Amino acid sequence: MKYLTDEMLNKYIDNELSAEENEIIIKILKNSTVDKTKFTELKKINEGLKKITPLKTSLNFTSDFMKRLRLITIRNKKQKRFIIFISSILVVPIIALSGIALYEVIKKSIVSAKEIPIIKDFSFNTSFITKGFENVFTPDKISFLGISLSLVIFILLFFLIEEIRKTKHRLSKIR
Amino acid sequence: MKILSDIEIIESVKKGNQSDYALLVDRYKDKAFSLVKSIVRNDMEAEEILQDCFLKAYNSLKKFKGESKFSTWFYRIVYNTSLTRVSNKKRNIEFGMSSIDDFINLTAEDNIIKNDQNELSKTLTVIVGKLPGNYSTVISLFYLEEMSCEEICKVMDISLNNVKVMLHRARTALRKIVFENNYAEELL
Numbered sequence A: 001m002k003y004l005t006d007e008m009l010n011k012y013i014d015n016e017l018s019a020e021e022n023e024i025i026i027k028i029l030k031n032s033t034v035d036k037t038k039f040t041e042l043k044k045i046n047e048g049l050k051k052i053t054p055l056k057t058s059l060n061f062t063s064d065f066m067k068r069l070r071l072i073t074i075r076n077k078k079q080k081r082f083i084i085f086i087s088s089i090l091v092v093p094i095i096a097l098s099g100i101a102l103y104e105v106i107k108k109s110i111v112s113a114k115e116i117p118i119i120k121d122f123s124f125n126t127s128f129i130t131k132g133f134e135n136v137f138t139p140d141k142i143s144f145l146g147i148s149l150s151l152v153i154f155i156l157l158f159f160l161i162e163e164i165r166k167t168k169h170r171l172s173k174i175r
Numbered sequence B: 001m002k003i004l005s006d007i008e009i010i011e012s013v014k015k016g017n018q019s020d021y022a023l024l025v026d027r028y029k030d031k032a033f034s035l036v037k038s039i040v041r042n043d044m045e046a047e048e049i050l051q052d053c054f055l056k057a058y059n060s061l062k063k064f065k066g067e068s069k070f071s072t073w074f075y076r077i078v079y080n081t082s083l084t085r086v087s088n089k090k091r092n093i094e095f096g097m098s099s100i101d102d103f104i105n106l107t108a109e110d111n112i113i114k115n116d117q118n119e120l121s122k123t124l125t126v127i128v129g130k131l132p133g134n135y136s137t138v139i140s141l142f143y144l145e146e147m148s149c150e151e152i153c154k155v156m157d158i159s160l161n162n163v164k165v166m167l168h169r170a171r172t173a174l175r176k177i178v179f180e181n182n183y184a185e186e187l188l
Helices: A006-013 A019-031 A033-050 A061-113 A117-125 A127-136 A139-174 B006-014 B018-040 B043-059 B070-088 B097-103 B120-128 B133-144 B149-156 B160-180 B183-187
Strands: none
Touching: A006 A019, A006 A033, A006 B160, A019 A033, A033 B120, A033 B133, A033 B160, A061 A139, A061 B018, A061 B043, B006 B018, B006 B070, B018 B043, B018 B070, B018 B133, B043 B070, B070 B133, B070 B149, B120 B133, B120 B160, B133 B149, B133 B160, B149 B160
């Protein structure tokens, strides 16, 4: 005798069969004890599975995770600030060096432009810039510029160290 | 007290209320843990992976536009992360459709019934954990997360037909394990 397959019975349980197929299954189940037993077993498994409960994580899972999340957030912020500080420390001397280079270029171009009458006008127009540069980069004032740059770097370093100290303090609080 | 929806919590977290994320963690941790455990089979590792999953989800919250349910989106992260971890460690676990028959012949030696859990649902939880990965995952998603077969397709990235076949095969396997090994008398 041919019995119903588990697949058919599962589909019947899940209401995946057509009305006609359902009727056929019902008829077979009425007449076949083997199929009826199999159906009852599958139904009990299905009912049992509906009642299964999720496994439990450890009690401190959420608090441990949130602690980790806060730490990572703080670390990320700290890293960002560190990068900003480092880049600002690097950017200031770069700007200063670019200024010196620009000054040298302009100075040379003015010297050569004096020999060409047309560009003499240009040198006249830009003279206030070159004079400004000349004032800043005179041997006396270049040391003043160096002191100023050093001061800026020291101030930036102070903030950087202060930030590291604060972050360490925050981390120790979380732990 | 008003229970916040997933979307409301996500909006709050996006606004900078990081602590609200704990609500989502509490809501999904146990169910997601069952899903991870069905793949990695180790409590310690499962918790570690789950923490990484919550972290990934947190970092990607800006990308979550609410087009699908948060649960579907999150379980996809959980499923993929667990699979990646398993494949990285080159675990020799059965994860194919053909391997289910090997698990039907569970015997009393497996200590399934020799514990205090004498309710069908509790014992089923233990037996489900012993099914091959994909089957265990489908059962977890269908019965624990109460996902539809269509949602399970999206999470596992397989066809609807495959999901249904796996679900049916898993149930059949469980029926055979429980009833053919005479656990039923002790259980029911």
